[in-house]
Amino acid sequence: MSAPHTGPPPRTIGEYQIAEKIGSGGMATVYRAHDPDRRAQVAIKVLAVHLANDESSRRRFEREANTLIHLNHPHILPVYAFGEDGGTPYLVMRLLSGRSLADLLQGGPLPIEQIGRFTRQIAGALDYAHARHVIHRDVKPRNVLLDDQDNPYLADFGVAYFTDLGPGARLTSDGRFVGTAAYASPEQCEGKQLGRPADIYSLAVMVFQMSTGRLPFEAPSPLMVIKKQLYEPPPNPLAFNPALPIQLYHVLVKALAKDPSARHLSAMKFSEAVDEALGLHTLAEADGDDDWLRGDIQPFAPDIPASAPQAGPGAATGFRPDDEFHGGPEDPFAGIAPDELVEFDDRFDLDFEESLDAPDEDVPPAEVVLEPALSPEPEVPPATRAAIRAIGTPPRPTRRRRAMRWIKIGVYGTIVISLATIIASAIIAYSMFNTPPSKLDATTTSMALGIRFDYPAAWHVATADLAVLSADSVHAITLSDQPVTPRGPYDPATLVMAVQVIDAATVFQVPAGCLDRIASSPRDTFACMEGQHYAVPVYQRFNTPHYRGVRLPGTLPPTRASLPVILLSTGGPRWIAVAIIYWNSYYDAYQLQEQVAQSVRPVD
DSSP states (O other): OSTTTTTSOOOOOOTEEEEEEEEOOOSSEEEEEEEEETTTTEEEEEEOGTTTOOOHHHHHHHHHHHHHTTTTTTTTTOOOEEEEEEEEEEEEOOOSSSSHHHHHHOOOOHHHHHHHHHHHHHHHHHHHHTOOOOOOOSSSSGGGOTTTTTOOOEEOOTEEEESSSSSGSSSSSTTSSSOGGGOHHHHHHHHOOOHHHHHHHHHHHHHHHHHHSSSSSOOOOOHHHHHHHSSOOOOGGGOOOSSSHHHHHHHHHTTSSSSSSSSOSSSHHHHHHHHHHHHEEEEOOOOOOOGGGGGTTTTOOOOTTTSSSSOTTTOSSSOOOGGGSSSSOOOTTTTOOOOHHHHHHHHHHHHHHHHHHHTTTSSSOOOOOOOOOOOOOOOOOOGOOOOOOOOOOOOOOOOHHHHHHHHHHHHHHHOOOHHHHHHHHHHHHHHHHHHOOOOOOOOEEEETTTTEEOOOTTTTEEEEEOOSSSSSSSEEEEEESSOOTSOOOOOSEEEEEEEEEEHHHTTTTTTTTGGGGGGTTTTHHHHHHTTTTTOEEEEEEEEESSSEEEEEOOOOSSSOOOOOOEEEOOOSSSEEOOOOOOOSSTHHHHHHHHHHHEEEEEEO
């Protein structure tokens, strides 16, 4: 090595030609270099000079190298080689953009689609590592690196915990805190042995931060943060970002549980719950290596103390409410063999059939003559005295059957009256609320958008720059049934729609491989993204006489979920968006939105 790492960049490190220094920290320095074998640019991570003689730091650096070399996953930062130059160890890694997820979070909360995609890709990397007995222990945005297409890569396994090694082979011993306080699980803060729930907890903290732009537990010092991790419940993310769906709060409460066994069973299970809460439609992520699904690679299971009761074969870890009775009766058929159960069932059926034909023990046979009782007959009113019939004569119809007839008539009458009431109520409701849809009897033209469309003449039209589908404000036309300002508040109205022309690549995070599909249609673009395993919103086909498009159903009201929006292709890099941005019990919102979208046409 021709120069020290703390000064100007060296010319070479090993066989690699150094181009420039990318960054440096307390543990290492990273350079951009040329790999003569691959004929490509790579990143060289070199242990800091002042730590070259520190045995613990060298072991951590070597541990990261040995770990990453054997982890082959599309969202784990690949390490190509490990070596030493002048007694200082270095790693050869894939060269990325130089940004991390922490840099991206400086701009505040991320779009919902990006939150779901990041969570799913990082969760896949964690489950892959967990299946190989590796617990990361320091999952945080600074250790998630991004490439030019903002694909995440999990990095820095320097403090990884290996569950299949004895305590002597681990870098740290139990009882010592390792990690970052803001993202550490409660058991990690206490220095306990860790399993996959610890990494799931850290991932949940990252999802909270991606959704709100802040951490769930913040304090002036790391010690105070650790205290909050141990004893305080997680806050509601909706308190910091009201646009989030309430379902996300319930998912995060489970993932941030103080008890590790109460969390999700895997990182992907947590990711699937996040996708469902955010209303995202996802396909299975291709991880490029399915070896971890083989039966000979055992997934991680937390250590069980010798004093704890042992689960039976095949029992899953974590709390399973359906695995046992809680205060209920024991199973009466427990311990009976299947063939004995069949024999019992046949015997039960036979006994039941015989019981139908057997006479009642309390009723004497018909041929038996009843002797009068020795005791005097009690005095009863003549009108209610029971008649004595001769033996062998058929009984007369009783009043009970006559009463049953009237009961049936009453029941049927009640049913008929109820049905008539329901039908009448439905007719009244239909006449009150299902009035004919609004007529599009007016037209507006926007030269800025290059389109014109129809709308109800009684409605109010306004123009403004609005941030509807993205953080950037773009020109929009708003339609409202009552006079409101374009930027709100919208309370006087019952429905407000916005028509915009948006940059599709930016709003929907279209990867480079699908950019050529944008001009074709949103449907082709989303299909391409699904084919490359990117998360896309739920969509339906929606074509008009002039454009091809899709409908994103969304949810009403939109303050707690994604907006109901119709996207139409313009034949270029931009799409027309017709979105419902405010709703307050307007009965025909979706139909009016479709009518307006169907009427959109280019300016002549």
